Amino acid sequence: MAPPLPYFDLVFDVPIRENPVFTYRGDPKGEAGVGKRVMAPFGRREMTGYIIGVRAEPAAGLSEGAIKAIRRVVDAEPIFDEADIELARWMAGYYLCGFGEALAAMIPSGRRVGGYSSFPDDEGDIAAEALALSDEQEKALAAITAVTAPAEKLRPFYLFGITGSGKTEVFLRSAEAVIRDGKSVIYLVPEISLTHQTAEAIGKRFGPIAATIHSGMSPGKRLTEWLRIRSGEVRIVVGPRSAVFAPLRNLGLIIIDEEHDGSYKSGNTPRYHARQVAMRRSSLSGARLVMGSATPSVEAWKLMSNQGITRLDLTRRLSGGSPPEIIPVSLEHTEGCLTAELKEEIRKTAQLGRQSILFLNRRGFAYFYHCKQCGYELSCKHCSVSLTYHKSKGRAVCHYCGYSVVPPKACPQCGSLEAGFTGFGTEMIEEEVARTFPELRLRRADADTTGRKGSLAETLDIFKAGGIDILLGTQMVAKGLNFPGVRLVGVVLADTGLHLPDFRAAERTFSLIVQVAGRAGRYFPDGKVIVQTLRPKDPAILRACALDVEGFFAAELAQREMLGFPPYTRLIRFTVRAKEAPRADGAIKRLAGIAAPLIPPDADILGPAECPIGIIAGNHRRQLILRGKGMGTLHGAAKAILDSYEKGRDAKVYLEVDVDPVSLL
Template identity: 55%
Template sequence: MNDYFLQLLFNLPLDDSFTYLPPLDEAQEEPPSLEAFAARWRGRRVIAPFGRRSVTGFVVDVSDHPPKGDFTIRRVTRCIDDEPLFGDQELELASWMASMYLASTGEALAAMLPGGRRESSVPSFSVEEEIAAIKPHSLSSQQSSALEAILGNDQRAKYLYGVTGSGKTEVFLRAAEATIAAGKGVIYLVPEISLTHQLVDAIRGRFTDQVALLHSALTPSQRLAEWKKLRGGQALLAVGARSAVFAPIKKLGMIIIDEEHEASYKSGTSPRYHARQVAMRRAALSGARLVMGSATPSVEAYAFMEEGSIQRLSLTERIAGGVLPSVEVVDMRGKNGTLSDELIARMRSAKEAGRQSILFLNRRGFSYFFHCRSCGYQMTCKRCSVALTFHKSSGRMVCHYCGWSRPPLEVCPECGSLDVGYSGFGTEKIEEDVRNHFPDFRLERADTDAVKKKGSLKRILDHFKKGQTDVLLGTQMVAKGLNFPGVSLVGIVQADSSLHLPDFRSRERTFALITQVAGRAGRYDSDGRVVIQTFTPEDPAIALASEGRVEEFYRQELESRRALGFPPASRLLRLVFRSRDAKEAEAACERAASFLRSQLPRGSEILGPAECPIAIIAKNYRFQLILRARKLSMLLPAVTGYRRQKRGKGLYVEYDVDPVSLL
């Protein structure tokens, strides 16, 4: 089989393809035609020797002539797939991602494809008999109008912008049904599928065996099985988190992005793509409809709606008969304890009325700040420049960035003082305080620490839905996608927890979180109440969210972003330089700044070099440059040129186009 050669790409930051011979066991007496050989091999994954190791490669092309040069062409060890996993469309999308997100095409293909070496059976998912929140029902006039617009001929992207509980999910499902009935496929994206049990059950109940689930609870081999169901046409609806945007549906008719504002749609590893941008590209390539939705759109999406490039479809009424809850803001300045008198009284009233409460705090652990009152010493992670969090249940101080832990201190290591203590609080501390105030309440905690065991989150939520729990306490896990008829009270324990981070999106995130969490209350009745505890009640993000003045918040935020030159008034491109050697990271950042200043066009600017707000993570020192311009096309050529330069060993550069966080 020496007549034909395979062109391989690898999941490495290398832009070139590499030439290999097919594996020995593929030798045949009569080699097929080049066309037949290409059809068989292009799009498959193989194991190939690369340097001193064996790695997975992607066959992107074949040829009948060897490359020029005096070198030995090595042979592929074996083939992983029985049939191609990707075709021309996937390769075109990977190539676009590589240029857009400053990565290699091999890295883009690796992000798109499932990782399994062989198929394995997918576990069955229970479908609840009654899904009160999202059972099919007759649509309201607003829902009908929205559905009609989505299925109309206007090819603009649509945005279902509605208050929490306004029935966005039902409109999405009807649109998906109509698309599938027309013989086309649908991709339905959710922020985190592990947090959307009710939605998944509703979809499985309505679409049965037409659904393929792509999520983190599946092994890579199980994901591969679901992937092949979609590629083969046995399933027409792909449901999953960020990476489901790559689902291999041949006749793609619609992409739905639920809770579009969520930061989890942005990848944290190369290529650092945003599922919304990839969805827009896929919709354009395939002629599919794109539908997004949220009660709190990202500021970028809101700006697109204002300028008309995305069509806004409004839902202003709660369909289950509930009304928006009454909101009470409690100023915690000068108060002691984690729970205010007002919140304690409301929790007691809810229990007496036979109703349930949700408490939200976006910080896990018992306390997050250890300090010496004598000399001011603060305990931070030995590998990261962040404070350690005390976890009382395990009796350890833990870093939430790298996982390093150590026993708590009783004596200051700097001055020997015994006057040491903890400040701040997390969900463990709130749990202890609730149990002290209400020993007769049935309480469950839902955070990363409490739901490590498989199935535990679903068990906690099932108990709450059945009324077996009085108070559900948690982090982001209780903030979205949950519909419980028994909930009359939501308490936001500390609304400021993300407000003062050094990031231009911190106000937007705080506003969205308060609005989303508050939306869990009173979805079916008129007795919903929200208590917001805060040390900064006058901040616009908190004041406007508590008063339901959504449009005013977006107007103010857009004005602020335009005045400061931040997105959507500009495009950003962030470069993070990290190394175990602080001087090397800083010097590399300065060299890059010097190069880019000579290459960037007028109208663009460089912010930095500067230390990242979190300067050290896992013993890596971090420095950053932030490039800013009106259009991304003003930045990409210069950074592409810099990316092709050689760098020293031990230095890593992260390229983040349109970053969602600057920490």
């Protein structure tokens, strides 16, 4: 057996884009190898490095004496391979981040391997739920499972169907077919806590060959599951966006459920989108890619129109329900949070022995402190946002940084008593519903009430079993959940997101109303949705209430094309943050000066400007957005801008780069 090669190429989880690979000598025990993590000296500290290559001699220009040695090896077995290294290299190039940052985002950070608990080997009731498919489902399944082209030329599929039309069953049958073929499956869901029904269904149907990976697991447990997946023991992995990196052998299918959901985009470096990574992985591995939603993203809709994605339609509800009646109701001249129409429907639903869901995408009691005399507003002292009053805590809280204060009894600026909180959050609605319907069993599900591990799942299970009459919540109750007893959904305030200065505001509002409406009447034809709004004539709200998906996308795409926004253009957003406003201003002006001569002819620059939320956690935020027709030339310009900016960068200014941003706040 040949002796181990003495030199190893390492990358580190640091924002180095140019020349990110460093050469080290092997460790004293000779345990180093490609795919393992090691501890090695880096600058003045010791850091975790990732071995991506071996070499017989140092790279040209490196003297033997300058090469440091690896201190120790962390992993007994490799935890990543050549395919992972290639994917990380692509991510670093595409998302303009460090090679080591990309690799670190892909693999778990656990130091030790703990005992694992995978799904039980339980055929349970899901086997019985594998019902006969409808003609539409059969047709969709046949299209997905038929091999009609060489793997690398397979177009992605999109299962476009109303809520309750049986998308999950088509996904599961497709997965079964791929697994029977000896291949493996990644099944992505928006957020594991909100889609435990899907995770449960997969566990019951596939038993011990299924595993779940998500950020809520301890690092040790994540690493254990990761190694099981790498070993070939696991054939189907379910999880949120990071599960797209699961090291499955012989990948045959990637499923993206609720493809439109914003949580598929990472909010930290590298700011990858799981949909783009899935497209890359599927093309590299020859796997099929199947996405699905009742409300596709605008990008996916345009690709379906251009035949870049094969659209498969599911048009009817399978369990006896029909699309609910959706009624927009104006909130003007209403005392409190509930209109007479919504109260009447709650009463009627309870008399029928059925259940109601009330939805508001804003937690807390009230969210806007305003003085009628002098116009004073109570804002966070670290962020440029209003504080939200939480009655249960007796404090006004910032939902961005956590800062809180006891609310003033009089206006701090002019002393007027005509000052206080307006607007309403889930806490205030809970109080009003309890006062109006004292005889009904009410439960609130939001970030304030579901902090304890497993508490959301417990609430949803009690609701499903009929132990709650009214479930009140934020987005937690809007996504992917299937409750047979629900007749009524009340959207307490539909336009919370419409006023945001973001080109996707209408798309998000439309999607949220249609998704939450989909919880009503899934098993009976009498589902009702009351949409309360201060903008009853807004096109996005009217089209959502009419379930006019085609009409909404036609209007939205026309507007985006006119204004030059995605999917007709591509964006790269630079955001600078600094503790002092002059530093942030200076950095963004310098960046704009560098960018001006480098921008290609088919592109332009938006900004420099203050971000819509100008301060978060005491950091002043400024932005510059590159906009162009194609990503190729835009990408080249962004790289050149970054290289030039890095040369004289102020160490007290932090720069974020976001390729294809989903939010501009």
